[in-house]
Amino acid sequence: MSERASDVMISFENVDKSWGDNHVLKHLNFHVKPAEKVSIIGASGSGKTTILRILMTLEHPDEGVVTVDGDELWNVTRGRRIRRESKQMKLTRRKIGMVFQQFNLFPHLTAIENVMEAPVQVLGMSKEEARERAKGLLDMVGLDKHLDHKPHRLSGGQQQRVAIARAMAMRPKVLLLDEVTSALDPELIGEVLGVIRDLATSTDMTMLMVTHEMRFAEEISDRVVMFDNGTAIEQGPPQQVLRAPENERTRRFLHAVLEH
Amino acid sequence: MTWDNEFALSILPDLLGGLWVTIQATMSGILIALALGLIVAVIRYLRIPVLSPVFGFYVQFVRGTPLLVQAFAAFYILPDYGIVLSPLITGIIVLGVNYSSYTAEVYRSGIEDVGTGQWEAATALSLPVRPTWTRIVLPQAVRSIVPMLGNYWIQMFKDSAILSLITMNELLNVGQTIGSSEFRYLEPLTIVGILFLAVSYPAAVLIRRLERRLALTS
Ligand SMILES: Nc1ncnc2c1ncn2[C@@H]1O[C@H](COP(=O)(O)OP(=O)(O)O)[C@@H](O)[C@H]1O
Numbered sequence: 001m002s003e004r005a006s007d008v009m010i011s012f013e014n015v016d017k018s019w020g021d022n023h024v025l026k027h028l029n030f031h032v033k034p035a036e037k038v039s040i041i042g043a044s045g046s047g048k049t050t051i052l053r054i055l056m057t058l059e060h061p062d063e064g065v066v067t068v069d070g071d072e073l074w075n076v077t078r079g080r081r082i083r084r085e086s087k088q089m090k091l092t093r094r095k096i097g098m099v100f101q102q103f104n105l106f107p108h109l110t111a112i113e114n115v116m117e118a119p120v121q122v123l124g125m126s127k128e129e130a131r132e133r134a135k136g137l138l139d140m141v142g143l144d145k146h147l148d149h150k151p152h153r154l155s156g157g158q159q160q161r162v163a164i165a166r167a168m169a170m171r172p173k174v175l176l177l178d179e180v181t182s183a184l185d186p187e188l189i190g191e192v193l194g195v196i197r198d199l200a201t202s203t204d205m206t207m208l209m210v211t212h213e214m215r216f217a218e219e220i221s222d223r224v225v226m227f228d229n230g231t232a233i234e235q236g237p238p239q240q241v242l243r244a245p246e247n248e249r250t251r252r253f254l255h256a257v258l259e260h
Numbered sequence: 261m262t263w264d265n266e267f268a269l270s271i272l273p274d275l276l277g278g279l280w281v282t283i284q285a286t287m288s289g290i291l292i293a294l295a296l297g298l299i300v301a302v303i304r305y306l307r308i309p310v311l312s313p314v315f316g317f318y319v320q321f322v323r324g325t326p327l328l329v330q331a332f333a334a335f336y337i338l339p340d341y342g343i344v345l346s347p348l349i350t351g352i353i354v355l356g357v358n359y360s361s362y363t364a365e366v367y368r369s370g371i372e373d374v375g376t377g378q379w380e381a382a383t384a385l386s387l388p389v390r391p392t393w394t395r396i397v398l399p400q401a402v403r404s405i406v407p408m409l410g411n412y413w414i415q416m417f418k419d420s421a422i423l424s425l426i427t428m429n430e431l432l433n434v435g436q437t438i439g440s441s442e443f444r445y446l447e448p449l450t451i452v453g454i455l456f457l458a459v460s461y462p463a464a465v466l467i468r469r470l471e472r473r474l475a476l477t478s
């Protein structure tokens with residue numbers, strides 16, 4: 001594993017996940033390189049969110065090994081009892097940040113408090129230092145005027161930008177983005193995509209995003225992966241997968257999506 | 261029968277004394293309910309084999325039987341087992357135990373009102389268990405718990421009148437005693453009602469205000 005650590009940031013080895021008869025991930029093998037920007041596309045229910053949630057340790061695999069930055073996050077043998085939170089997992093998890101479809105901001109905290117929370121509580125940073133970091137991040141996402149506003153006073157687009165700043169406050173090596181614009185009104189999508197575009201072009205963070213914004217995916221991704229039925233059925237550079245898909249199901253999916 | 265002002269004034273001090281007992285009993289009952297309810301809620305939450313189901317049954321049992329039955333049971337049966345308590349103490353314990361079951365459910369629903377998204381955001385930020393509770397979940401839960409508890413406290417205040425039937429010397433009991441010895445019920449019972457209202461109505465207004473202040477959108 002250590003010899004691969006330098007060229008693999010995320011790896012799924014033979015990962016299986018089902019709910020009852022619903023076999024969501026089938027012996028999934030999937031790798032992401034450091035600094036790579038990968039977009040996952042696929043029909044609803046194809047297991048895209050499940051992949052991100054396993055990485056964020058919000059779900060456990062039934063079987064398989066998941067590593068991040070060379071460290072084991074999950075190592076599950078079928079039938080063996082799963083320890084949900086091993087020490088190793090907790091340490092590895094700090095390298096990962098996630099932005100959710102529904103923002104999930106802390107509603108009782110202001111924008112800047114949302115961003116300061118983890119650096120203070122997890123990294124033991126002083127309030128002043130955390131405040132400076134949070135200010136910088138909120139400035140970066142264009143919310144320097146809204147530091148002391150609680151989430152309910154912010155628009156959806158603003159809330160999602162706070163959520164991005166909050167995830168960035170832990171300086172993650174891997175950022176997971178799960179359909180982060182699909183809960184937004186159309187006119188607010190652009191401002192959020194703009195922030196993500198900036199992150200993609202200006203950082204060497206590894207980014208794994210699930211999206212239905214095909215043009216955006218084409219613009220910022222190094223690689224697009226098409227999921228269907230729990231496996232990656234096609235992947236490659238965005239121009240190839242999105243413009244000249246080889247797989248029939250990819251073609252049909254893109255056709256259906258681009259209709260709208 | 262017409263209202264006799266002079267008689268009404270003459271019995272007022274005794275009735276106010278009764279109100280004071282009612283308030284003290286309610287307050288003490290509230291403290292018991294808060295503490296016992298917390299213990300019950302935590303044990304149920306932890307899903308400890310045997311113990312948690314037992315406490316689950318406790319909640320159902322206490323909620324499923326009338327307060328008066330519980331009061332009579334405590335008042336008439338406990339002394340048979342050598343536990344002799346004053347009517348006041350018996351009444352406070354019965355009230356507190358009775359409402360501990362409701363309080364436990366309030367704690368539970370307050371915690372459940374905090375959506376899974378909040379827990380997941382905390383995990384995604386690697387927040388350890390303790391700050392997840394103290395900084396994220398509980399501060400939000402309190403906002404729904406406090407108004408719910410407040411409504412139960414008003415109900416406890418009114419329900420404490422039931423304890424007059426185990427001879428606890430609270431407001432209704434005082435009013436009734438005056439009525440039966442003076443053969444006039446109009447003034448004492450009217451004043452009893454007014455005094456209950458004089459406390460419960462402002463309390464209800466206060467709780468509604470508090471609820472608005474605590475709302476996450478304020
Ligand atoms: N907690 C869960 N319990 C049961 N089924 C689930 C759960 N989470 C996801 N699923 C199922 O797993 C499948 C994949 O879900 P998901 O990963 O969310 O798909 P996608 O993000 O691609 O739309 C779906 O059929 C969904 O119903």
Ligand SMILES: [Mg+2]
Pocket residue numbers: 048049050179
């Ligand atoms: Mg999804």
